[in-house]
Amino acid sequence: DTAVSQTPKYLVTQMGNDKSIKCEQNLGHDTMYWYKQDSKKFLKIMFSYNNKELIINETVPNRFSPKSPDKAHLNLHINSLELGDSAVYFCASSLYPTRSPRGEQFFGPGTRLTVL
Amino acid sequence: AQKITQTQPGMFVQEKEAVTLDCTYDTSDPSYGLFWYKQPSSGEMIFLIYQGSYDQQNATEGRYSLNFQKARKSANLVISASQLGDSAMYFCAMRELTPTGNQFYFGTGTSLTVIP
Numbered sequence: 050d051t052a053v054s055q056t057p058k059y060l061v062t063q064m065g066n067d068k069s070i071k072c073e074q075n076l077g078h079d080t081m082y083w084y085k086q087d088s089k090k091f092l093k094i095m096f097s098y099n100n101k102e103l104i105i106n107e108t109v110p111n112r113f114s115p116k117s118p119d120k121a122h123l124n125l126h127i128n129s130l131e132l133g134d135s136a137v138y139f140c141a142s143s144l145y146p147t148r149s150p151r152g153e154q155f156f157g158p159g160t161r162l163t164v165l
Numbered sequence: 166a167q168k169i170t171q172t173q174p175g176m177f178v179q180e181k182e183a184v185t186l187d188c189t190y191d192t193s194d195p196s197y198g199l200f201w202y203k204q205p206s207s208g209e210m211i212f213l214i215y216q217g218s219y220d221q222q223n224a225t226e227g228r229y230s231l232n233f234q235k236a237r238k239s240a241n242l243v244i245s246a247s248q249l250g251d252s253a254m255y256f257c258a259m260r261e262l263t264p265t266g267n268q269f270y271f272g273t274g275t276s277l278t279v280i281p
Contacts, residue, residue: 130266139210141210143267153213159208159209
């Protein structure tokens, strides 16, 4: 019954490694997002993606790349991990605005990434 | 300019009392949505309440109500009869409709502590 799921919940890795976080939603939503929440709880949007377009926050390093095999999945790949990448990463989804004027986002449980 | 401003980093309220969490927003888009999310210490992001820019009445969801003052561009969250379980971070967010879809903006959050 989980609406938006992410795996893994915790990820501990060494600097320089490449890692992926998976996200799946079973809500029938057509727009998915990735957020980074830092230690001060500030939420920063990284990407938003629907079946037509990927919108990238220009401040996100190109070491981060989203990959969407289908509408229900949006995975996050991170290359050459750095200490500053340590954060909680949230996946979210919503309906495209023409399908829902409300369009609230539903969030996954988050993935806590620790880079050593 | 900040799209969403939450000026209260931390708030305290006595159990069973009401509390207001402030939020102001900045947009020139006539069609937008305003949201409040709760993030307890367990980390998940929980959608609380939504207010559309064209809604004539203030939104209410149980003990939550949104004091929407369009001319002042404020969307304060009012929690009535506070409970210990209300202790959490609260985020105000805004959705703008762009040609490419939804664009979401989050505030920096307010940490609410309910005192027994």
